[in-house]
Amino acid sequence: MLLSELKPGEYGIVKKIGGSGAIHRRLLSMGLLPGAIVRVVRISPLGDPIEYEIRGFFISLRKQEATNVEVDKIVPLSLVPGNSEVRVIFIDGGVGFVQNMGAMGIAVGKILKVIKPCCPMQVQTDRGIFTVGRGMAYRVFVR
């Protein structure tokens, strides 16, 4: 789907940056790159532009410009309701954090079952049942 189609509060992971020339380059240099996580913050009162959070900062894009960005909709683990199965898409953190999560069986591509929703939440992985704190659950993105 297109970035412009996400609603406020929703997350997406960038698949591809389209467009050409200035807009293409500008989006890339702001850090909108394949693999980056984007959150829709809010829409301007008049319907356009839209504010997004990316890499910890906030930018505003016109709808027209946001249509150049292809995304997959994802959800942070912390927002997943109980009793649902999800697949891990992305873990937002450094090597250490990724390793820690990996030790619990939370790694990109794995399936998790949420037993008790946030927070703290309990998830079942292929390595057993673990308790995941809010801070951690915020940085694991699933679909």
Add this chain to the structure above:
Amino acid sequence: MIVALAGNPNTGKSTIFNALTGMKQHVGNWPGVTVEKKEGEMEINGTRVKVVDLPGTYSLTAYSLEEIITRNFIIEEKPDIIVDIIDASNLERNLYLLTELLELHSKIIVVLNMFDEAQKKYNIDVDLMSKILGLPVVPAVGIRGKGIDELKEKILRGKFNPKKVEYPEDVEKRIEKIEEKIKKLGLEPARWYAIKVIENDVEVVKKIKDKGARDILHLAEHLRHEIEDIYGDDIESVMTSFRYSFAHGLFHEVAEPINVGGVTITDMLDHVITHKIFGIPIFLAIMYLSFQFVFLVAAPFQDAIDLLFNGKDAAGGHIPGLVDLSYNWMLTFMPDWLSSFINHGMLRGLGAVLTFTPVIMLLFLILSFLEDSGYLARVAFLMDSVMKKMGLEGRGIIPLMLGFGCNVPAVMATRTLKDENERKLSIALNPLIPCGARIQVFAFLSSIFFPSNPALVLWSLLILSMVVVFFLGYIYSKTIFRGKSEPFVLELPPYRMPTMKGISIHMWEKSEGFLRKAGTIIVGAAAIIWIFAALPWGVEYGSPDSYIGMFAQWIAPIGTAFGLTPEAIISLIFGFFAKEVVIDVLYVLFGSKDAILASMTWAQAYSFMLFMLFYTPCVATLAAVYNETKSKKFTLFVILEGFFLAALFSFTFYTIFTLLGVGA
């Protein structure tokens, strides 16, 4: 020694610049473009250092003026040291620019500005960062002057052993192939050129083409396609991703997040300030209060300056001002006409410039506050979809609103717009917004001619000007000032409390430039007006017997088509000097309110106001227009545009009403 400051916008770059150079700075433009260039000087232990503030940029592509200026400066002027000012609270994205700088220059000092704010978000290991990069890293809090001494020290004695941004093997291999050939061409830095030509950077490709090295271009194209095939995306995405992952990796290695999630103050403020329903009313209220503030504070200063120069008519007779005193004193040693020219012409002109000053400075104070606090970016976010229709980005609303105060700072405020055509469009529209001075005249005339409902008449003029500005903007943006439609990617920085020092420096920079440059133009114009109003020698100043009066009578037959009386024309000519003078002139010519009322029908009066709404901007505004565009042609265009609209509306109105036979 030359030190260049680089960095993203909103990183406090100018604060660091001010802290380094103090008041020893010079603001100008980069050659050939209207992008601001700031230079300053400092001394470190007896070593003189020139500091150049490069434009704030997110990257160094060839797609925006600022970015091209920055990289060309580094390549061509070869500064000894680059200081990369980084907003430490937004580390990852700021590090991206560093990856680009690393490819251009080997002596870079990294300043982690706003370090105190950053420490609330994560623990940053400064030493580790310095070790990984092989560069001096200086934590700083610019607004409190922290870290400045260490930065100065590092400028003199820093050690540089920079790490290269490495690409994967299969990309590096290809960069090397090109690099060898670039070296033979003698272009430096060769690695940067090699990377850019592979990335198909338009400027670099052109440069190599000019050198006649088509073989390099062919090879680069070939290699580019290979890389695109390997990584399955376009070259720009691929290469930017590699640099970003360097920044990402470095960020995660040196910064350990303290807490994630949680609501920030900025988020809470934005919840209200950009609220679906309240956002726009809040904006309008802020603008309204700003104007109230400006006029409330400025009025006593203006009155005082006016009193100082022009004196006052009191019950006991005229209290002389500086102009009268100096005139009488000079009479003792020079002829009457010369003393009158110097004092009634030029000194009075200087007085007029000075009475402008409080309003201009205060409007700039407000503007600096809005800008430095981060609110301006929110205005852009709120108003963008309206302004887009006029061919402007959201921030374009600010100069238009300021215009209701005074067109002079408003025209200068168009600098906040990045696109050249948007700026021109905005400058061309601005004088059509009635400034405080014109509104004052309209209020006065409406109260005389339309005593039953003066407010309605005033509103009709304001609404008309807004409608005209909107439609003209729409038409201009589709025709003569067609923008390149630059992408509007706007950062919404966290709100920050501006420092008094910061905004005073901003305010002073802006006002001083105007006063120095426009001041001379205004004083000159005042002198010229004096010549036409006082000659032939012996006539009463500005009377129908003076040259201005004669001109007004000569042009009167044309004036009748618009319902303009000769006296009205004289007042308009004086109004060119400063619009509020129109009332004074009418008083001088007629003597009383009743006489003014008797001199025109109400249709004539309304037509007169329509004419005054649009005809040429005052001399100070024209000086600002010229100052900003450096184009006589454009300035002339603004004058003609005004006269055209004035003639169009007042003629149409007056003709219809005389045909209908009302108001005669």
